[in-house]
Amino acid sequence: MGSTSTSTSTATPAFSRETGDDGSFQRQDSAFRDTTIVPEAGRYHLYVSYACPWAHRAIIARRLKGLEDVISMSVVDPVRDERGWAFTGGEFTDPVNGFGFLSEAYHASDPSFDARVTVPVIWDKEEGRIVNNESGDVLRILNSGFSDLADNTVDLYPEILRPEINAINRRVYDTVNNGVYKAGFTTSQETYEREAYALFETLDWLEERLAHQRYLASGDVPTEADWRLFTTLVRFDSVYVTHFKCNLRRLVDYPNLWGFTRDLYQSHGIADTVKLDQIKAHYFLTHPQINGNRLIPIGPDLDFEEPHGRG
Ligand SMILES: N[C@@H](CCC(=O)N[C@@H](CS)C(=O)NCC(=O)O)C(=O)O
The missing domain is CATH 1.20.1050.10 (Glutathione S-transferase Yfyf (Class Pi); Chain A, domain 2)
Structure with missing residues (x-):
């Protein structure tokens, strides 16, 4: 590429606090990294978005490990504004804490928290705090933290x-x-x-x-x-x-x-964890810096049900 095309642009970055001097995106580290939980039914709650690939990991693990009756879950509205992930009513409500914004969970856990509020989150109802907000950890916690409350014929990390x-x-x-x-x-x-x-x-x-x-x-x-x-x-x-x-x-x-x-x-059990309408709404409506007119593309037409011919 020529020299003009390799220069850093003066465009406003989507995440200014996570944009390096060279214009690169530098993802923030997750703040809550506790990995010990007490295997108890009804004690923990997952905050997720169906739109988010990191939260999708947690949704899948909860399903595959048979933990849906053990860990409750609420879903944020896929479309985010500058106030961050929100519970806007209907299928996007928080029956556990009645939060209007996910940021309330972060501030309840750490009043000085001032970084980006992300999903997924594991919330401890008994202690009223976030246990973990790093999807890689959440996967491992769901895989092995719930002892015989989980379906241990499935092992995601042998x-x-x-x-x-x-x-x-x-x-x-x-x-x-x-x-x-x-x-x-x-x-x-x-x-x-x-x-x-x-x-x-x-x-x-x-x-x-x-x-x-x-x-x-x-x-x-x-x-x-x-x-x-x-x-x-x-x-x-x-x-x-x-x-x-x-x-x-x-x-x-x-x-x-x-x-x-x-x-x-x-x-x-996987197909209905994939909600492409929420996925597309999230990305195309939430990042105006890269999709200024906020139109959601009509395609592509994909058939995930077509026989896969593997195995
Ligand atoms: N390292 C985190 C990243 C999670 C993350 O960045 N989630 C995005 C959604 S895809 C988010 O919540 N973003 C909120 C924001 O950008 O304000 C993890 O893997 O759990």
């Missing part, structure tokens, strides 16, 4: 596969899960190109890996590594290709990755 899962997660987090955001939110042409190429390099690598095995790690059942990738892939063609300009290839151009996504989508 001991023997941990080194492999950790290595896959590292690359997938940096270049795919967070990679799409780094490409989408940067105000620098150079950073955009670097992040977008790194993303597609990893997708190419994953495509090749999935030519020889059904799942990312070498076992014969899906693990957290698969679900962490899934929540990004299921949003890819509807959102990231256009909204975040990750358009070198589409998911449907990768036979193995597209089959893998359909395979997971068609797993028991």
Whole structure:
């Protein structure tokens, strides 16, 4: 690219506090990282958004681990304004604390909290505080923290596969899960190109890996590594290709990755955790810096139910 196209733009970044001097998006660290919980039914509550890929991990784990009667859940409105995630009524209410905004949960837990209020959140009803707001931790807590209240025939983080899962997660987090955001939110042409190429390099690598095995790690059942990738892939063609300009290839151009996504989508209980209307409303209406006219695209027309032919 020529020199004019690689300079940092003067555009207003979507997240000014998380934008480096070079225009790159630098995701904030999660503030609440407690990982010990008391396995009790009815004590914990999940705050999520169906729109958010990080919260989607928690929704999936709660379902797969059979914890829906053990951990209650409320959902924020997918469309956010400058006041952050809100409970606007109807399906977006908080019966546990009656909060109007998720920020109230953060301030109840730490009155001095002044960073970005994010989902997912695990809330302890007994202590009236946030236990954890990092989706990677939340996945592990749901997988193994609830003892025999959970369905332990499902193990998303089997001991023997941990080194492999950790290595896959590292690359997938940096270049795919967070990679799409780094490409989408940067105000620098150079950073955009670097992040977008790194993303597609990893997708190419994953495509090749999935030519020889059904799942990312070498076992014969899906693990957290698969679900962490899934929540990004299921949003890819509807959102990231256009909204975040990750358009070198589409998911449907990768036979193995597209089959893998359909395979997971068609797993028991997963399809109705994917709410594309909320996903699209969230991204296209919530980031006016990158979609100023706030129109929601009509497509693409994707068939996640098409036979996946894997396994
Ligand atoms: N590291 C966090 C990131 C969570 C996150 O950034 N969630 C987004 C939604 S996709 C959010 O809540 N953003 C709120 C905001 O930007 O104000 C995790 O994995 O749990």
